[in-house]
Amino acid sequence: MDTELYLDYNTVIHRLDPRTKLILFAYAFIGLVLYEHPLWMVPIALLILLQTALARAWINLWRLRYLLFLLTVWGIVLWNLFASGDDPIFWFVSEQSLLFSIARTILVLMMIVSGVNLISTTRNEELVLGLIKLGLPYRVGFALSTSLRLVPTTAASLQTIAQAQRSRGLDLEGGNILERLRKWLPLLIPVFISTIRSTNIFGMALESKGFGARPDRTFYLQTEMHRLDWILLIVGGVITVVAVYLNLLGYGDIPGLQRF
Amino acid sequence: MTDLAITIQDLRYRYRGEKTPALKGITLAVERGEFLVLMGASEAGKSTLVASLNGLIPHYHRGKMKGEVVVLGRNTQEYSVAQMAEVVGLVFQDFEAQLFSTNVELEVAFGPENFAVPREEIARRIDESLSYVGLEAFRHRSPSTLSGGQKQKLAIASVLAMHPQVLAMDEPTTDLDPISKLGIFEITNELRKRNDITLIVVEHETEEVLNADRIALFHEGELIKVGPTREMLEDVALLESMGVMPLGIPRFFKTMGFEKPPLTVEEGVNAFQERGWRISDAKYEAMVAAEKADLAKLKKPLIQCRDLKHTYPNGVEALRGIDMTIMQGDMVAIVGQNGSGKTTLAKHFNALLMPTEGEVLVHGEPTEKQGVFKIGQTVGYVFQNPDHQIFSETVFDEVAFSLRLRKLPEAEIKERVAEALTAVGLAGMEEDDPFSMTKSGRQRVAVASVLAARPEVLILDEPTTGLDYAEQRGLMDMVRRLNQEGSTIIFVTHHMWVVAEYARKVYVIKDGKMFLEGTTREVFAQEDKLKEAFLRPPHFVQFSNRLGKTLLTPEELIQCLDDA
Numbered sequence: 001m002d003t004e005l006y007l008d009y010n011t012v013i014h015r016l017d018p019r020t021k022l023i024l025f026a027y028a029f030i031g032l033v034l035y036e037h038p039l040w041m042v043p044i045a046l047l048i049l050l051q052t053a054l055a056r057a058w059i060n061l062w063r064l065r066y067l068l069f070l071l072t073v074w075g076i077v078l079w080n081l082f083a084s085g086d087d088p089i090f091w092f093v094s095e096q097s098l099l100f101s102i103a104r105t106i107l108v109l110m111m112i113v114s115g116v117n118l119i120s121t122t123r124n125e126e127l128v129l130g131l132i133k134l135g136l137p138y139r140v141g142f143a144l145s146t147s148l149r150l151v152p153t154t155a156a157s158l159q160t161i162a163q164a165q166r167s168r169g170l171d172l173e174g175g176n177i178l179e180r181l182r183k184w185l186p187l188l189i190p191v192f193i194s195t196i197r198s199t200n201i202f203g204m205a206l207e208s209k210g211f212g213a214r215p216d217r218t219f220y221l222q223t224e225m226h227r228l229d230w231i232l233l234i235v236g237g238v239i240t241v242v243a244v245y246l247n248l249l250g251y252g253d254i255p256g257l258q259r260f
Numbered sequence: 261m262t263d264l265a266i267t268i269q270d271l272r273y274r275y276r277g278e279k280t281p282a283l284k285g286i287t288l289a290v291e292r293g294e295f296l297v298l299m300g301a302s303e304a305g306k307s308t309l310v311a312s313l314n315g316l317i318p319h320y321h322r323g324k325m326k327g328e329v330v331v332l333g334r335n336t337q338e339y340s341v342a343q344m345a346e347v348v349g350l351v352f353q354d355f356e357a358q359l360f361s362t363n364v365e366l367e368v369a370f371g372p373e374n375f376a377v378p379r380e381e382i383a384r385r386i387d388e389s390l391s392y393v394g395l396e397a398f399r400h401r402s403p404s405t406l407s408g409g410q411k412q413k414l415a416i417a418s419v420l421a422m423h424p425q426v427l428a429m430d431e432p433t434t435d436l437d438p439i440s441k442l443g444i445f446e447i448t449n450e451l452r453k454r455n456d457i458t459l460i461v462v463e464h465e466t467e468e469v470l471n472a473d474r475i476a477l478f479h480e481g482e483l484i485k486v487g488p489t490r491e492m493l494e495d496v497a498l499l500e501s502m503g504v505m506p507l508g509i510p511r512f513f514k515t516m517g518f519e520k521p522p523l524t525v526e527e528g529v530n531a532f533q534e535r536g537w538r539i540s541d542a543k544y545e546a547m548v549a550a551e552k553a554d555l556a557k558l559k560k561p562l563i564q565c566r567d568l569k570h571t572y573p574n575g576v577e578a579l580r581g582i583d584m585t586i587m588q589g590d591m592v593a594i595v596g597q598n599g600s601g602k603t604t605l606a607k608h609f610n611a612l613l614m615p616t617e618g619e620v621l622v623h624g625e626p627t628e629k630q631g632v633f634k635i636g637q638t639v640g641y642v643f644q645n646p647d648h649q650i651f652s653e654t655v656f657d658e659v660a661f662s663l664r665l666r667k668l669p670e671a672e673i674k675e676r677v678a679e680a681l682t683a684v685g686l687a688g689m690e691e692d693d694p695f696s697m698t699k700s701g702r703q704r705v706a707v708a709s710v711l712a713a714r715p716e717v718l719i720l721d722e723p724t725t726g727l728d729y730a731e732q733r734g735l736m737d738m739v740r741r742l743n744q745e746g747s748t749i750i751f752v753t754h755h756m757w758v759v760a761e762y763a764r765k766v767y768v769i770k771d772g773k774m775f776l777e778g779t780t781r782e783v784f785a786q787e788d789k790l791k792e793a794f795l796r797p798p799h800f801v802q803f804s805n806r807l808g809k810t811l812l813t814p815e816e817l818i819q820c821l822d823d824a
Contacts, residue, residue, distance in 0.1 A: 189651035208350040213343060221369075
């Protein structure tokens, strides 16, 4: 079952050191979260999309299209509840709150895109190694990568289980919300049980391979910072500093917006 | 002085929450460089014993341990699992759950990394282990893209890279097709020749253990007997009484009165010819004719595939033009290598998958027009892993699930559940908790829950995997009974002896195409063609092929012997 997001290409983004990619991810977050006004987010959003293009990761965004669509619609509507402004449009929506909703929706979408860029171009092990080299303890890094690994395997077993129950006559569509939730029980219980079983074997395999046998361990995988890594970190750093500075000067806010 | 690798002294173990102990006083010594096979029925304690070799027992599992296990001077009570891992490597049956890296090289590197082996040495060991198991060409692939056999080879390579002195494998071949099984056994054979490695392998497949030095036979937590391989395999009656499949060839010769029966195909052919026995052509022809006449009685096509093609959304062409017709009342096996498309094919029969080209007809109507919900009443599908469908608190609720969804009256539900449970041999266990049953019990609950809908066709995907010999027989006998009562049976399997003894027709799938079809006898007669599809008939059938006729069981051979 094809549920992994990592794309085995050799693009310029793939070749970057995982540390660089993690820090760029952090830069993107800082650069986006500052601004209330969507227009000010456009430059950084474009840079993130440029990264997607260079990484050839569109396919993964396409896979997530329903999620992204839902988040867009819900985001643009719901964020209005958390803000208000002086120029009402209708009911709880004002001009200011609408702009703010668009900005927050862009933030959520772009963080997902940025995360997809990271995961599409970085192997699980590289990600962990990057985090460890940035100071995370090995065990924490490993736990993180294991939980990432659980996502595709759980998705695959959910698919099989859904087939098994459908062939016994389970129809997941139709009915009110309560009925629909009840219909998920025959799927969730087997997923839960089989995940526990395989996690148990995973734990045994891990210990049997000497996990934690020595306080220090070697890493076969090597990561190296090249010139491009440093250039990107510096350029990204400068952009982020400029973004913070402009924000401190008061740019990018929405006049008359009240946030709750 | 003998050089012992493993000494086990009066080992007793009980898992927490269990009433009966899993091991009841095992004493066993294994020499360095020996190849020992552990055999026995389910719940015999084989896996528990393996887990106690590297300290998973007592450190990982919770329970009560008495006695001691010493491996190469390390007492498992005093060393942690990670410390034991330096000398004992463990390979598990479930190859999906024991691989966790995103590429083959990194999977192999993981063990040595934990022991802080220098990077250059790890690189050397990756080369060494991958070439040992024949996976050099796959070093940059993701393990999830490998076939089942390759995954298990990778699991072995990843353990070999730690340079263990004892290698223990718990049913490494259970989920594999016959040729992949052979691949694993070739590796074990190579390892056996090395003096620096002691091999402990749990195995159900009797044919594969002929190269072992000794066999230890377990039953309900006790070590019944341990002895040289030959001596153990000759004792057909003992194996059978302990729920282990005896080999067909010695079974035949024992029936014919041999004290020391031949074991292999070669030995069998020689002994047969020495005695001057002959297979009667007339009797054989009569048997084949009777079989044909029986099959000719089936006249109504039930499932028809016409140029069936299926391409998955990711572009993989799983089926590439299949034409076949399954008759009402038949009992057929679908076989093929791991990943050949046999499960994809079976899932088309009850509309779980729809053809991307061509069509599948059930009772003359395309599945696309009927949909899963409607076809589910005609065609029942039992999935490979019962844990992928069981979710209820009682057996009754589990079996009634499908009936309640179809809104049948409660009285009829009761009647049908009782009927289905009787059919699978679980009558009276309505109130039991399915989760606490054994694998074979859960498998039966899964079959009953499909039977309760009274389908005309029953599809079973790998029904015998993970069951011991007695359980496999029990399940297949039950399935055959359903067939005799009128159900059409389709089963997908890797177990060739199950095909030989239970299927009336066989379909061999290779690379998404129909490679071979015919009666079981016709298909098993073509050993060379089967080999191209990575399959191989059981030893007994190979033996009879060498004698010039295809006979599926010792009973058939006895029936066809020339009296003169």
